[in-house]
Structure formats: C-alpha cells, structure tokens
Amino acid sequence: MSDSKTLDNLSNETRAFAPSKEFRDQAVANSASYEAAQADRLGYWADQARQVLTWDTDFTETLDWSQAPVAKWFVGGKLNAAYNALDRHVENGLGDRVAIYFEGEPGDTRTYTYAQLTEEVKKAANAFESLGVAKGDRVAVYLPMIPEAVITMLACARIGAIHSVVFGGFSADALRSRIDDADAKLVVTADGTWRRGKPSALKAAVDGALAAPGHTVENVLVVKRNAEPVEFGPLDKWWHDVVDAASTEHTAVAHDSEHPLFVLYTSGTTGKPKGIVHTTGGFLTQGAVTHRDTFDLHPETDVYWCTADIGWITGHSYVTYAPLINGATQLMYEGTPDTPHQGRWWELVEKYGVSILYTAPTAIRTFMKWGREIPDGYDLSSLRVLGSVGEPINPEAWMWYRDVIGTNNGKNGERKENPTPIVDTWWQTETGAHMIAPLPGVTHTKPGSAQVAVPGISIDVVDEAGESVGNGEGGFLVIREPWPSMLRGIWGDVERYKETYWSRFENMYFAGDGAKKDDDGDLWLLGRVDDVMNVSGHRLSTTEIESSLVAHPYVAEAAVVGAKDETTGEAVVAFVILQTEPAEGEDVVATLRNHVGKDIGPIAKPKHVLVVPELPKTRSGKIMRRLLKDVAEGREVGDATTLSDSTVMSQIAQSMGK
Numbered sequence: 001m002s003d004s005k006t007l008d009n010l011s012n013e014t015r016a017f018a019p020s021k022e023f024r025d026q027a028v029a030n031s032a033s034y035e036a037a038q039a040d041r042l043g044y045w046a047d048q049a050r051q052v053l054t055w056d057t058d059f060t061e062t063l064d065w066s067q068a069p070v071a072k073w074f075v076g077g078k079l080n081a082a083y084n085a086l087d088r089h090v091e092n093g094l095g096d097r098v099a100i101y102f103e104g105e106p107g108d109t110r111t112y113t114y115a116q117l118t119e120e121v122k123k124a125a126n127a128f129e130s131l132g133v134a135k136g137d138r139v140a141v142y143l144p145m146i147p148e149a150v151i152t153m154l155a156c157a158r159i160g161a162i163h164s165v166v167f168g169g170f171s172a173d174a175l176r177s178r179i180d181d182a183d184a185k186l187v188v189t190a191d192g193t194w195r196r197g198k199p200s201a202l203k204a205a206v207d208g209a210l211a212a213p214g215h216t217v218e219n220v221l222v223v224k225r226n227a228e229p230v231e232f233g234p235l236d237k238w239w240h241d242v243v244d245a246a247s248t249e250h251t252a253v254a255h256d257s258e259h260p261l262f263v264l265y266t267s268g269t270t271g272k273p274k275g276i277v278h279t280t281g282g283f284l285t286q287g288a289v290t291h292r293d294t295f296d297l298h299p300e301t302d303v304y305w306c307t308a309d310i311g312w313i314t315g316h317s318y319v320t321y322a323p324l325i326n327g328a329t330q331l332m333y334e335g336t337p338d339t340p341h342q343g344r345w346w347e348l349v350e351k352y353g354v355s356i357l358y359t360a361p362t363a364i365r366t367f368m369k370w371g372r373e374i375p376d377g378y379d380l381s382s383l384r385v386l387g388s389v390g391e392p393i394n395p396e397a398w399m400w401y402r403d404v405i406g407t408n409n410g411k412n413g414e415r416k417e418n419p420t421p422i423v424d425t426w427w428q429t430e431t432g433a434h435m436i437a438p439l440p441g442v443t444h445t446k447p448g449s450a451q452v453a454v455p456g457i458s459i460d461v462v463d464e465a466g467e468s469v470g471n472g473e474g475g476f477l478v479i480r481e482p483w484p485s486m487l488r489g490i491w492g493d494v495e496r497y498k499e500t501y502w503s504r505f506e507n508m509y510f511a512g513d514g515a516k517k518d519d520d521g522d523l524w525l526l527g528r529v530d531d532v533m534n535v536s537g538h539r540l541s542t543t544e545i546e547s548s549l550v551a552h553p554y555v556a557e558a559a560v561v562g563a564k565d566e567t568t569g570e571a572v573v574a575f576v577i578l579q580t581e582p583a584e585g586e587d588v589v590a591t592l593r594n595h596v597g598k599d600i601g602p603i604a605k606p607k608h609v610l611v612v613p614e615l616p617k618t619r620s621g622k623i624m625r626r627l628l629k630d631v632a633e634g635r636e637v638g639d640a641t642t643l644s645d646s647t648v649m650s651q652i653a654q655s656m657g658k
Ligand code: PRX
Pocket: 266, 312, 313, 314, 388, 389, 390, 391, 392, 393, 424, 425, 426, 427, 428, 429, 430, 450, 511, 512, 513, 525, 526, 527, 528, 534, 537, 538, 539
C-alpha cells in the first residue's frame, strides 16, 4: 500500500467536511480537550482516569517511565474492571438500563440490563473460582459473538484471572499454541455458532487442540449454543451446569492498576504470534475516554454497535470494556452480514435504533458492491456517528459511507441535511485504544484520513533517520510519548518487546505503518511497511503463512505477499516452489490452501497459490517480496538489478503463461 501510486492518489483528495453547528453544539468533546492535554499531558490523563473510572484506592503517580519502555500508569491505584463496567452502574441507579441487546444469526434475541449482566458475571466468577481459577491464572476463550463471551471476559477480570481470547476462525493448532504459550488453566468455548445459516462447530477444534498431552488445561467449559452433537471428555463441563448453579453473590476485590487484564495474540513479522499484554487502569482509561469522545457517546440515549468480533482487539476495547465502563447500551450480533439476506445489518440498525456504528472498510466495500438500494430500503435515520477501523479507508468507501449510510433519513428516500460525521480511527492491538482519530464535533473530516492524534497522544511521522518529516512528506509512523493503554510487553518475552517496537528509532514506538502528513499536517495512513498483511482488517504475518507452506511435504520454498484487493484491502498470494510432484490429478493449489486453513485458520488461506520454478532473491538470499507483489498485482515488475539471478523474474512470468 505504501507505494508512490497510493501517495499520489491520496494527494489529490482535498475535500473536507466541517461538523454541523447542530452536532457541534451537542458534542461531548470540544477543542478544550486538545488544549487541556496540550497544556499538561499527564495531568489530562490523571483527570480522565478519575473521571471515567471508580478507583478503590486512588493512584499516587500518573506515569512511572523509569523502566522504559515498560510503563506503569496510575501507580498505586487499585480498582476492579468488572466493578467499573457493571456493579457501580447498578449502584448508581442504572440497573434497568440495557447493557446488551443480543441478536443471534438465526434471529433469536436476548436482552441484558446492567443489573442482569452484573448477576451473570458474578455467577461466572463464582463458577470459575469453583473450578480452581485464581488471580493471575490464564483462561483461554474460544467463543462466538454471544453474550457469554463478554460475561467470561468480565468474570475473569473480576477475579483477576487473565483472559486470552482466541478468534473462533483460528484452527485447533493455532489454539493449542496460544494455550501453551500462556499456560491456560481453563478453556471456555461453545458447541458451535451459526455462520451463513448453518451450524458451525467450535468444540471440535478445542478437542483437537487438547488431543496431544502436555498441556496445562484442567477444565473446558462449554456453552450450549447450537445443539450440534459434541463429544464430552473428562475435562468437559457444560456452562449451564456449572454457571447457572453458581451464586449471584460475589464481591469484587480491587486489583493493582498494573495487574494484567488480558493477553491477546497478534501477528508480527516473525512466524510466532506475539501475546500482547494489557493491564488494567491505563487500558480502561484510554478505552473509555476515546469511546466517549471519538464517538460522541451520550450513554442515556445512544445505541452503539461495534461489529468487530471479540477475538480481535476492537472487540476487547470497544465491545467488552469501554462501552460498559461508559454505561452505554450496545448491540451484539452473532452472524454474517448476508444472512438471511444482504440487508441484515441495516435491518438491525432500524430495529434497534442504532445511533453509533463502528465497522471496517472491508465491510463498507462489500456493501458498495452489493448496491446502495439495499441500505436505501431501510430507515437508518437513527445513525449519528459512523466509525471505521482496521485498515486504511479509501476515499471512495469513505464517501459512500457518508452519502449512502450517513444521509439515509428513512425508507421514503428522504436524505439528512447534515450527513453523520465519519470517524476513521487508527490504532493497533498494541496501542489498546484509538490513537489517531477525529473528534466529530471539532475536526473538519477528510475522506480517507484518520487525521489527528487524539488528545493526550503524541504521534509523528519520521524519515529513515528518525527525523520528523515536513508537511507534504511521507515516512514511518511513530509514537513519541508513552500512553495509558499501551501494551506492557509481550507475554513471557520482554526482550522481544523492546526489539520489535523500540529498537528501530531511539525513544520512539515504531508502529510498523507508513504514513504521510498533508499540507495541513493531517495524517494519512498508508498501510504496513513490514511483513505484516492486512486482509479484511485481520492482521496476518507473511512469515507465518510461509512457515506453514514449507511445512507441507510438497513445498520446497514459499514466499507470501499481500496483494491489493478491491474488497478485502489486501489478499494473500503465495508463490511456491515444489519439491515433490503431486499425485496424479491432485489439485495442488487446493491442497496447499486447505493445508494453511487447517494449520492457521480459514482467514489465512491464500487467495492464490502460484507454483513457480524460482523465487527472486538478493545476493544475500533475502526474498524480494516487492517484485512478487508487482507480479501479484499485475504490474510491470520494478527494479530487479539486485537479484542474484537476473533471469528469475522472466522464469516466473513464463511459468504463469505471460
Ligand atoms: O496497519 C494498521 C492497520 O491495522 C494495524 C493494526 O492491526 P490490529 O492490531 O489487528 O488492530 C486492528 C484494529 C485496531 C495497524 O498497524 N489499521 C488499523 N486501523 C487503521 C489501520 N490502517 C489505516 N487506518 C486505520 N484506521
């Protein structure tokens, strides 16, 4: 994505939309937030931490950076995350407010008020404790988008256990490696879920993950979701047997501000996923503040819907934690956008009166493809803020989001006079919360740009030497100052944390993204500059997929690139050299795609597998992915003079019939 073509395309984008007076007048955050943070950054965060959270013991120091780059925020403070998300709202008389409207893919619904959700979490906390889970223990969570996912995460937080959620689209092997890395004691899963109108199994993958001995799991708790037959072994227990029978009395004890809240694995540039560690006080503060300000949250009246799965950081920060900390009402939907029809999301917006929608560019591009007549057939007048996350949003998708979704004022075709603001939010698993995003009541938003650091965050774009670039120039995105919701490390590997994020530039966090400052100094994200791909907003490592491919007996060598894709942003394209002739009639491409699907998960399956005679390498043996990307994107191949064998690219072209 960070090629000069993209830069040029974006340079032509000059539109900017001011917030309407009507929106500005009611906005939660105004320019005073920037001023306060500018005047006293740490003071700003300390005030915010006390505003959005209830502390059992107040903190004595806002930031301890003496062990940099490992930060301690709100030092000496003690609090309980689940108490902050639940009990205190009930104590404050908000027990009857809806916390979660759940809609299953088949159309079944459940509603949890804050009082009811508090009770469920207390029961789950008691149940987990009865299974021997204690403070500091790790709990692996392999669940679909059902309320039990949120209940499980909050029950862990309540007792100080550390959850490690593994996305349901990951394979048994991927689940096992995450269970092993964190030494999980309990696994919480479901029999299955619903995908595209059909039951899809989950428990079978847990069985597969735990089949080989040598793991640390003592119990597997299974939520009954779709009544598919499951095999029960000695570790397995039904959620409804254990949790439903548990007491609704449970007192939340306060944990240290720096007590780990969760581990979440994400792909990096090496083959092994990293367990990103987040702690309590800072993570909750920045999540809640940005959720309130970026989305202009009015918790008494808004209905908020974040479409992200709980298996990703967006589901952690902006489904489980921030909305509940802020006392918001949210919608949770289990299934796919096209089941049973392509208007399902818009039907849900209309049905629940969703006012804030937070989704990914890949979804928006899919809706564009399906055609505007689908959303036009629903009443979307309740929407007042539209968010985007996960990958750069192209100006066309941004404008479509605004024009089609943001001006819909009812089924009669009427359009809103003031389109709903669009907030493009840049952040990462590692940053824990929004870092770059407009404030919808302040910023003049530009299609395709996340624009400005959120108040209290210090972002810059630097060149190779770490010098700040000027307006109109591009370079590497860095974060100059520690921030409350920053990762505290990589599980079990402090050195890798320092090496990955803090060694490229001195005293700066290197995000791995390319970015550009426009003439106003606004930021435009240009995609990853490392070997990380972004497919439908999901982070995948080229190295991890390459390792999987070469582990197959047919494959001698493999190189993987992310090629530009109209819908998914990037698509995985694999180039492989075979060492064994496949069996006669065997579709080797299908075999290898399925192999990766089984090894890592369906999301990692290459879209294309190209069998080639050679791979382009430099004299030192490094694969020149840039050239393969040219091939994969159907472009003229760029400068190949540093290749050790200058004929390789023509051999590849020949093998592809060009
Ligand atoms: O490349 C950036 C891209 O997603 C990466 C982080 O991925 P992950 O940790 O999975 O978190 C995704 C959800 C926060 C970043 O390094 N990215 C995320 N949001 C944006 C983005 N790229 C451009 N614009 C965004 N708004």
